[in-house]
Amino acid sequence: MHRTRSAMASLAACAAALLVAGCASLNSVAVDVSSQGSWPADRKPGSYAVERLPSQQANAAEQDRIEAAALPALEAAGFTRVPSEQADVLIQVGARVFEVARRDPYMSHWAWRNDWWFYGARRPFFHGPGFGYAPGFGYDYYDIPDYQREVGILIRDRRSQQIVYETRAAYSSRWTSEALLPAMFEAAMKDFPLPALTPRTVTVALPPSAR
Template identity: 40%
Template sequence: MTTPVPTRRRFVTLGCTLGLAGLATLTGCAAMNSVNVTVRTFGAWPEGRAPGRYAFDRLPSQEAAPERRAALEAAASAALERAGFSAAGDAEQADVLVQFGARQAQLIEAPPRVSFGIGIGTPIGRHGGLGWGMNSYPWYTDRIKELREMGLLLIDRRSRKVLVEVQARHESRYGMGDDVLQVLFDAALDGFPDLPAGERTVTVALPGR
């Protein structure tokens, strides 16, 4: 008789901040040409509004980590410009302010353990018995996935109203290094200005593949 144990999932956070995550370079899978990203959109880009000029609205935590900020801003800029935005000279000249946050973590899944027993009995008299049994608990290695998440806000500079919020998430058993930064931003803005509300899956080609 089997007794399944529910799968356990737990996170080991490698870097998490509203502004930037400490992003480690991971070994990627050479056979991978594209990845699926889960995208959630809240709000909608105003109908008929052109993309316009953008500038980054930096948080204090981002100013304190210029190298990591630069890597994320480079990925965000490439995606924004592919969507039709252009960089403003400074925030005062921008039509849209851009805020973002990112997180990297490990997701550890412990698969079910099973047990079984075997018993042999020898009757003694009419009511007694003597027997023996054993249990076995096969050991499985926990499955470890790399998790990357990104959140993006597009804000009207004059009114400070949030125009649209997009979140992008990718899980993989194979680390992809900083390639995944570009993938997340591209997935978040895929189809701009038509960003369907709710959750969807976006398939994105890896850079240079």
């Protein structure tokens, strides 16, 4: 029975690996995007500088990586990076990823278990209910992690210090890749600066490195 259980667990692990490999072969992702702002209709994207929160300054290497991932999306929207004193707008960018464990019914299975405690009548030797220990079939669950990613861009007019545009994107999957960050920033800036339905789903292509 132990061999049967081990074989079934190995089979489930292989299936999980195949699932991850299949997800990694996707060519695009559908990202949930929410945007708000008061960007003037006749204002063109211009020069920008990045400003950092104290927490971002304390983790400069990580923030450098996040800002590098956002750069292509900002350039595609028409922005050009310059020193702070020359910028039309100041931009903050952020990102985070976290895991949420979820029990997957497709990866779970019935298996022989020899560690079940039960509560019930024990007859004929004993009368009345009681606790006992017995082997039997049970259901083994597999916790599959969901990776939740979020990115955000905040645009502030440098002279007035007013926030003129804010956009956020979120994506959840069972696989993760650093190449997702640029794609999510692209989705977040996809409709800039036009008014758009919020929230909405934006589909963007993944770079070859993430497929």
